[in-house]
């Protein structure tokens with residue numbers, strides 16, 4: 605189900621092929637030439653919405669892994685502003701948020717010399733391919749998306765964009781011939797849809813797209829809310845105490861972790877079913893210290909001790925991110941330049957794929 609010359613196989617952030625053993629997907633048809641320090645080779649793509657402050661769910665579930673993959677893969681990361689428009693945004697604030705998101709991704713380790721970082725709406729091919737794919741996706745498929753059900757529940761009016769959102773996400777990924785898509789657990793269903801749409805398109809119109817695979821981190825693929833550990837940590841949580849922001853100062857991190865909800869069992873064990881609060885703390889600690897949450901549990905005799913260790917580890921992990929964000933804030937030109945270069949490279953790649961998809965579907969060229 606892949607275009608000729610594409611490589612497959614399991615792997616990714618946890619067990620990816622080394623650049624030397626991995627064949628270049630699709631050869632030149634996917635535009636794999638080396639640009640600057642970027643690696644030619646298997647490609648990863650992922651995206652993030654600029655819809656609010658980034659939190660440790662985003663960081664541990666996705667961004668940290670993205671930074672690690674820059675040197676092993678041809679990594680393309682996108683600030684998906686068009687996705688964020690599916691719910692109402694304040695226009696003036698939204699522009700700032702998009703720039704802030706770019707700055708904070710760079711602060712968290714995305715280096716525009718080693719990866720391609722760009723804003724989705726700067727590359728018009730995303731919208732164009734999205735329409736072609738909407739005509740290859742069924743209404744029923746989109747109706748089954750749990751994120752649509754969750755986000756539309758209880759609202760009087762829901763935008764059509766919120767409904768067709770996963771197709772735009774499929775276009776994001778398929779435009780770049782990405783083999784791996786590093787994401788948190790909540791995006792798995794969207795990835796499944798992307799695969800289905802790609803396979804259907806290839807079957808109907810001839811091999812056009814690489815069918816991508818989701819890659820989720822071993823721990824922290826779903827970081828839970830510290831106040832409500834059976835719900836995912838998110839930008840729209842009910843209590844701000846439940847969400848640790850990537851740029852929270854040390855005292856705020858410590859306060860939130862100390863006040864995290866645990867249970868009355870009183871024993872530190874890794875049991876997400878029975879002890880979801882404690883499991884969340886252990887997972888955060890495991891992710892920040894590259895350890896195993898089960899093994900870590902044995903090192904603590906009480907919840908206070910565990911919370912202190914989690915707070916300390918998070919403060920140390922996020923300190924350089926805050927510092928770098930502050931530095932980059934002094935020179936917005938640097939971030940804008942990186943985004944402009946990123947969009948130029950992304951456009952080069954995306955326009956080739958769009959041309960192939962147009963041709964496969966029988967659209968007449970402008971001549």
Ligand code: TYM
Pocket residue numbers: 649650651652653654660661662663664665666667684687772773776777785786787788789790791794824825826827828836837838
């Ligand atoms: P978004 O902006 O909600 O989240 C960005 C990334 O952060 C991960 N994430 C989490 N991981 C662990 N625990 C959590 N509590 C948590 N919360 C968020 C998400 O899984 C995601 O990887 N639809 C996507 C954006 C998107 C995209 C794409 C992603 C658009 N096009 C193409 C990949 C490929 C979204 O809303 O992510």
